[in-house]
Amino acid sequence: LNGISQDIITIALxxxxxxxxxxxxxxxxxxxxxxxxxxxxxxxGQQDIVERELKKHSYNTSxxxxxxxxxxIGMHESPAEALKKKPDSSIVIGTNLLKQKKADAFISAGNTxxxxxxxxxxxxxxxxxxxxTIGESFPTDEGVSIVFDVGANMDCKALHLLEFAVxxxxxxxxxFNIPNPRVALLxxxxxxxxxxxxxxxxxxxxxxxxxxFIGNLEGRDVLRGKAExxxxxxxxxxxxxxxxxxxxxxxxxxxxxxxxxxxxxKMWVGLIxxxxxxxxxxxxxxxxxxxxxxxxKGITIIGHGSSSPLAIKNMCLKAELMFREKINxxxxxxxxxxxxYIQKSE
Amino acid sequence: LNGISQDIITIALxxxxxxxxxxxxxxxxxxxxxxxxxxxxxxxGQQDIVERELKKHSYNTSxxxxxxxxxxIGMHESPAEALKKKPDSSIVIGTNLLKQKKADAFISAGNTxxxxxxxxxxxxxxxxxxxxTIGESFPTDEGVSIVFDVGANMDCKALHLLEFAVxxxxxxxxxFNIPNPRVALLxxxxxxxxxxxxxxxxxxxxxxxxxxFIGNLEGRDVLRGKAExxxxxxxxxxxxxxxxxxxxxxxxxxxxxxxxxxxxxKMWVGLIxxxxxxxxxxxxxxxxxxxxxxxxKGITIIGHGSSSPLAIKNMCLKAELMFREKINxxxxxxxxxxxxYIQKSE
Numbered sequence: 001l002n003g004i005s006q007d008i009i010t011i012a013l014x015x016x017x018x019x020x021x022x023x024x025x026x027x028x029x030x031x032x033x034x035x036x037x038x039x040x041x042x043x044x045g046q047q048d049i050v051e052r053e054l055k056k057h058s059y060n061t062s063x064x065x066x067x068x069x070x071x072x073i074g075m076h077e078s079p080a081e082a083l084k085k086k087p088d089s090s091i092v093i094g095t096n097l098l099k100q101k102k103a104d105a106f107i108s109a110g111n112t113x114x115x116x117x118x119x120x121x122x123x124x125x126x127x128x129x130x131x132x133t134i135g136e137s138f139p140t141d142e143g144v145s146i147v148f149d150v151g152a153n154m155d156c157k158a159l160h161l162l163e164f165a166v167x168x169x170x171x172x173x174x175x176f177n178i179p180n181p182r183v184a185l186l187x188x189x190x191x192x193x194x195x196x197x198x199x200x201x202x203x204x205x206x207x208x209x210x211x212x213f214i215g216n217l218e219g220r221d222v223l224r225g226k227a228e229x230x231x232x233x234x235x236x237x238x239x240x241x242x243x244x245x246x247x248x249x250x251x252x253x254x255x256x257x258x259x260x261x262x263x264x265x266k267m268w269v270g271l272i273x274x275x276x277x278x279x280x281x282x283x284x285x286x287x288x289x290x291x292x293x294x295x296x297k298g299i300t301i302i303g304h305g306s307s308s309p310l311a312i313k314n315m316c317l318k319a320e321l322m323f324r325e326k327i328n329x330x331x332x333x334x335x336x337x338x339x340x341y342i343q344k345s346e
Numbered sequence: 347l348n349g350i351s352q353d354i355i356t357i358a359l360x361x362x363x364x365x366x367x368x369x370x371x372x373x374x375x376x377x378x379x380x381x382x383x384x385x386x387x388x389x390x391g392q393q394d395i396v397e398r399e400l401k402k403h404s405y406n407t408s409x410x411x412x413x414x415x416x417x418x419i420g421m422h423e424s425p426a427e428a429l430k431k432k433p434d435s436s437i438v439i440g441t442n443l444l445k446q447k448k449a450d451a452f453i454s455a456g457n458t459x460x461x462x463x464x465x466x467x468x469x470x471x472x473x474x475x476x477x478x479t480i481g482e483s484f485p486t487d488e489g490v491s492i493v494f495d496v497g498a499n500m501d502c503k504a505l506h507l508l509e510f511a512v513x514x515x516x517x518x519x520x521x522f523n524i525p526n527p528r529v530a531l532l533x534x535x536x537x538x539x540x541x542x543x544x545x546x547x548x549x550x551x552x553x554x555x556x557x558x559f560i561g562n563l564e565g566r567d568v569l570r571g572k573a574e575x576x577x578x579x580x581x582x583x584x585x586x587x588x589x590x591x592x593x594x595x596x597x598x599x600x601x602x603x604x605x606x607x608x609x610x611x612k613m614w615v616g617l618i619x620x621x622x623x624x625x626x627x628x629x630x631x632x633x634x635x636x637x638x639x640x641x642x643k644g645i646t647i648i649g650h651g652s653s654s655p656l657a658i659k660n661m662c663l664k665a666e667l668m669f670r671e672k673i674n675x676x677x678x679x680x681x682x683x684x685x686x687y688i689q690k691s692e
Contacts, residue, residue, distance in 0.1 A: 240589055271618070
């Protein structure tokens with residue numbers, strides 16, 4: 001963060017979000033103010049419950065405040081309905097704090113769909129972005145590959161994939177310090193003619209976009225570090241992400257099955273278990289600390305329902321970096337440039 | 347195969363197909379006639395080359411014959427073009443042997459698209475099947491989950507997914523001896539309302555199909571044995587399959603990286619390497635012996651380009667079982683029943 005202003009930023013944190021609310025949210029807030037210097041937190045939630053939880057911790061009380069709201073949106077409620085029915089919920093109120101510039105970012109481990117919908121309706125989209133996106137980072141031997149979209153957009157058009165690519169490039173560039181991120185299209189073969197009607201159109205758009213587009217990648221390439229930004233429709237991305245997340249448990253299951261066969265196997269597996277756990281940690285995407293919803297006018301980060309206090313703190317750090325890097329301004333400029341570049345070359 | 351007629355069946359085998367043609371194809375043919383009793387093989391390919399290769403082996407010469415053809419379709423040729431340009435290729439000629447009832451099945455480790463196209467154009471579709479499909483079996487703790495489609499159909503409609511489900515159920519029933527296979531729709535959430543427009547429509551069709559439909563499964567459930575038949579469009583299925591196939595190499599890479607850190611780690615990884623290899627074998631889908639193209643009037647099995655002689659033999663055994671179980675007749679009956687059931691209940 002050299003040379004960037006180190007003013008205090010204020011993060012609105014959904015205290016009622018996630019499977020362990022408010023315990024993990026409050027512990028995450030405390031961990032953040034203890035371990036950082038420039039982040040203050042507004043915990044958004046039912047005042048009595050949040051304050052009771054806060055009392056269990058010692059921390060600099062001037063850096064965490066509580067903003068009361070009376071309602072909570074459940075993890076499995078229908079987003080659109082919940083937003084209408086619960087205007088005084090932590091997700092709506094937290095997003096409004098961002099809209100009113102009383103907070104610089106909003107973070108929630110709550111109902112993903114509701115957070116996305118609230119951001120979209122209350123904050124609105126960045127100009128020239130028709131579809132906000134969420135991406136997930138897959139660690140590779142080379143560094144990181146970020147797949148956009150992993151679930152915000154089910155039915156996509158080629159233009160949406162172009163927008164994902166632009167937002168992805170800005171994100172990879174500013175958040176991971178990658179100078180000229182390579183962009184690839186997730187597809188079923190390397191050839192330009194492969195795929196479905198979406199990838200057919202998206203290929204043509206991407207190759208004429210001026211982005212560092214390297215062509216198609218297949219499912220087998222996602223973890224191989226061939227591109228920093230991989231774009232696909234949110235249905236495919238979500239299926240892939242959840243499949244990948246299941247790998248550690250599946251492998252543990254296989255090792256256990258192998259161990260059950262005989263005593264020697266059992267001994268072996270016992271011996272290697274710790275090593276295995278270390279190695280499988282890479283697949284544990286949920287500990288990385290949430291994913292931003294890119295393309296909206298504001299910084300919103302969505303965490304897994306199971307987010308630990310560490311994950312909450314990582315989400316706060318991510319929000320701080322996004323804020324200081326002015327990600328949204330850069331996206332707004334870049335998408336304008338790319339769209340006018342494409343129009344000129346047509 | 348109790349009680350089923352054990353007449354000799356004849357399999358046309360593409361001797362020019364795959365990365366190691368004709369070496370692995372010929373070795374696979376020899377392995378098959380040596381290790382089975384009721385399969386004879388016609389090797390389809392350039393006579394001099396195939397016979398030269400055959401001479402390296404000893405086998406019952408009355409059970410393997412060579413059917414000459416002058417042309418070969420390369421692994422990366424465009425299927426439609428190749429079929430037009432090369433009417434005397436092993437893929438076209440082998441499929442014609444099936445059409446002319448000179449063979450009971452056709453097997454190829456060659457150009458997948460070309461084999462599919464040849465089957466579709468030369469043999470035609472089973473009545474009431476609009477889209478033939480290929481599926482891949484994923485081993486689970488419970489047994490097997492077969493995903494249809496994994497690459498034959500890029501842009502799908504709900505009706506196609508219903509057809510995949512019907513073919514999948516017949517296949518799981520007759521090839522894996524599963525009495526009433528559970529059918530699931532691959533989706534991004536459990537709720538009926540989740541997903542894209544395709545899964546929205548397909549859910550409604552499947553739940554009223556009379557099949558044993560258990561609802562949506564997510565990416566994380568594919569390897570968990572919750573359903574024997576999982577349907578999705580061929581784009582998503584192909585991306586998932588190739589992602590899964592990459593896991594062993596990715597994990598090996600991670601272990602190697604871990605080993606490089608220090609001597610103790612290196613020793614550990616050395617000790618566990620064999621165990622690890624055994625456990626990762628399950629992800630090695632290409633050794634299972636090819637996938638059938640279901641929904642065409644004939645038995646066609648397509649193998650990986652890298653098919654070993656063992657994989658070729660496994661493909662022959664699969665073809666034999668499909669033949670003896672009269673899979674295509676059963677599919678024809680079942681799809682007729684299901685479609686009339688759906689019409690009646692509408």
